[in-house]
Amino acid sequence: EAGVAQSPRYKIIEKRQSVAFWCNPISGHATLYWYQQILGQGPKLLIQFQNNGVVDDSQLPKDRFSAERLKGVDSTLKIQPAKLEDSAVYLCASSLGGNQPQHFGDGTRLSIL
């Protein structure tokens, strides 16, 4: 079974620019998550989707971050404008739901200059 796909793998931008990340979950997984992992920390949940609806975005900095999952499959996460503190790895995960484990993609490493 194919895993969670993410792109791009790496991105370097200057502060105040915008950037977007893409995620394709494991086939059949209704629940999709975006996490931010800063160096030396555990991943932190940004947003959770159930099909194409948002379940939890309480930790998403909504003044600069946005995310969508229009058809209940692929998802995009956008940052506009980027700040230096947004330098991190952005991880996408998916699960079947309930208490089933979450499986992570390879992540996108974002560097802000």
Next chain:
Amino acid sequence: QKEVEQNSGPLSVPEGAIASLNCTYSDRGSQSFFWYRQYSGKSPELIMSIYSNGDKEDGRFTAQLNKASQYVSLLIRDSQPSDSATYLCAVNIWSLDSGGGADGLTFGKGTHLIIQP
């Protein structure tokens, strides 16, 4: 506020010995518990999941859960150099409020494990 605490290490263990990794959590409503392994520059990889009190064994790995003490641990037997990585403890709550899905995971900062040849 959900919190998950782990000793950041590094934890150094001789090859062939048992590595013991510990984790405590603050939310008594936590229902699902996971251990992920993360190699440097890679994404987290699921190692074990445990949902009820007691031990769960899978190969060289044993997860132990004690909900009364809000404590979960991971034992790695016959440690190999390839086990050197950061081990992340994660917990979540599954509820109908999540629309039938699981809440997002709350992670600890991870324990850096070094297996010495």
